[in-house]
Amino acid sequence: MGEPQQGALESLSLVQLAANAIRRMILAGELAEGERLIEERLTEQLGISRPPLREALRVLEQEGLIVTRPRRGSMVATLTDQDVFEILTLRSALERLAIELGVPVQVPERLKVAQEALLEMERCAEAQDRGSLVQAGYRFHSSLVALAGHRRLEEAYASVQQQLLLCMARNLYAREHYHEGLPEHVARHRYLLELVEAGNPAAVLAELAVHGERSFSELQSNVGKRSASSS
Incomplete structure (x- = not known):
């Protein structure tokens, strides 16, 4: 898959493709430690709707790359x-x-x-x-x-x-x-x-x-x- 900005992600394995794209952005430093993940921005950037995006964020939360807080949303994990x-x-x-x-x-x-x-x-x-x-x-x-x-x-x-x-x-x-x-x-x-x-x-x-x-x-x-x- 190319850079996330280059058009919509393909529907096949959409959740995993979205998770892969966000994971690369985190590891590249494009999304900084502690940065809040704005759903509107990510859906536009990745060319997907909110349901698969939210499932992708759950995948990344299970991996420990992001954390989700009630009423605060998701953000990139921070290491002390x-x-x-x-x-x-x-x-x-x-x-x-x-x-x-x-x-x-x-x-x-x-x-x-x-x-x-x-x-x-x-x-x-x-x-x-x-x-x-x-x-x-x-x-x-x-x-x-x-x-x-x-x-x-x-x-x-x-x-x-x-x-x-x-x-x-x-x-x-x-x-x-x-x-x-x-x-x-x-x-x-x-x-x-x-x-x-x-x-x-x-x-x-x-x-x-x-x-x-x-x-x-x-x-x-x-x-x-x-x-x-x-x-």
Whole structure:
């Protein structure tokens, strides 16, 4: 499906198509954290009526991407700094365990999934499609977790998928303000995959340490300082 502005969505799976479009807008930062979702605006933008829009919003609420309050309507979910800390430290712990168990890679098919996810990230970066890039980035990281061949580990990672997507979207936004473009964002992931392919778990873990929550916290701090100094 093209950009949501380009005409009405097709009637087939209308609710899911609308949910996909709004999800991409949230992850691209076009709809900001805490922003109220105006039904009139969205129905016009997506070319749909209110019933399928409201059902799509319920889908996104179940995913945790939006929250709905009585008499206040729906708004984009907001993550506190503590939320981000907990989500990203959990992600790092799960990914470290996956690398310890899964590198060197014993099943080439698992590595192929990561390679395909990276290719999708490259396509999204070239198209400047930030929302889809965030989702491809999640698929890349979940494919690294899958290298371990550990079902319960994969289920634990998947259980925080939507929260991770919000963190990854915020991470991408912070890095862009810190002058990391989309090609550089993808290049960091390409380097990480090259280390995985080389079969050196220590090198992969070292890169993950600067790739994950530590670097994100530093970026958030730097962005905050910039905002304070310019206000």
